[in-house]
Amino acid sequence: MSGETTITVIGNLTGDPELRYTTGGVAVASFTVASTARTYNKQIEKWEDGDALFLRCSAWRDLGENTCESLTRGSRVIVSGRLRMRTYDTSDGEKRTVFELTVDEIGPSLRFATCDIKKAGRTNGAPGQARPSAAGDPWASTHAPAASGSGGTWQDSDEPPF
Numbered sequence: 214m215s216g217e218t219t220i221t222v223i224g225n226l227t228g229d230p231e232l233r234y235t236t237g238g239v240a241v242a243s244f245t246v247a248s249t250a251r252t253y254n255k256q257i258e259k260w261e262d263g264d265a266l267f268l269r270c271s272a273w274r275d276l277g278e279n280t281c282e283s284l285t286r287g288s289r290v291i292v293s294g295r296l297r298m299r300t301y302d303t304s305d306g307e308k309r310t311v312f313e314l315t316v317d318e319i320g321p322s323l324r325f326a327t328c329d330i331k332k333a334g335r336t337n338g339a340p341g342q343a344r345p346s347a348a349g350d351p352w353a354s355t356h357a358p359a360a361s362g363s364g365g366t367w368q369d370s371d372e373p374p375f
Contacts, residue, residue, distance in 0.1 A: 218296040222268055222314070223322060224248030226288045230272075232281040242277030244270050244284075246292055246314075270294070272316040279333050280319055289322040 230244040250263035270292060272280045284290060294316040301309055321328050 219293065219317075220296050220314070221291065221293040222246055222248050222266075223291050224266070224268075224289070226284055226286055226290060227267065228286050230277075230281045230284060232277060240274055240277045242272045242280045244272075244280070246270055246290060268312065268314055270314045270316050270319075272319060275333065276316060276319070280316075282333075284319070284321065289324070289326065291318075291320055291322050292316055293318040 224246040225248075227245040227247050230242045232240060232242050234240055246268050247265050248268070249265045251260050252263060253259075254261050271277075292314065294314045297313050297315055299311050299313060301311075303309055
């Protein structure tokens, strides 16, 4: 995915991830990660919190389903993905611009916690359907673009062409 802005964010989930399905049955999880920079103030010899960054995230297909099954509000996570900018008009006619992260990888931070890893079964993101193997490539259908709608229902046109 050449030319795209890829970032990694470490922070906490502000709420439980929400799982929805497109009209075509493709799973997408939505959640927000809050990341706050901390700096050490030598004058008062204490750590201080900086401004918080709240970043909306979308995880597609199996990744979205696994995220909802594994992570909850307050979980400290490491999220890597492609940063997207989207502009839309509000009902009042104002133009708004938001930044969103299409998640490629997510996992719990093990700095202050432990976890048990359990390998998940393979599906195509729709309940009860097995995903066919794509010529032996286990990552063939794990990447998808961010939804272009302004919320609510995901459309089939929002999902990737593969």
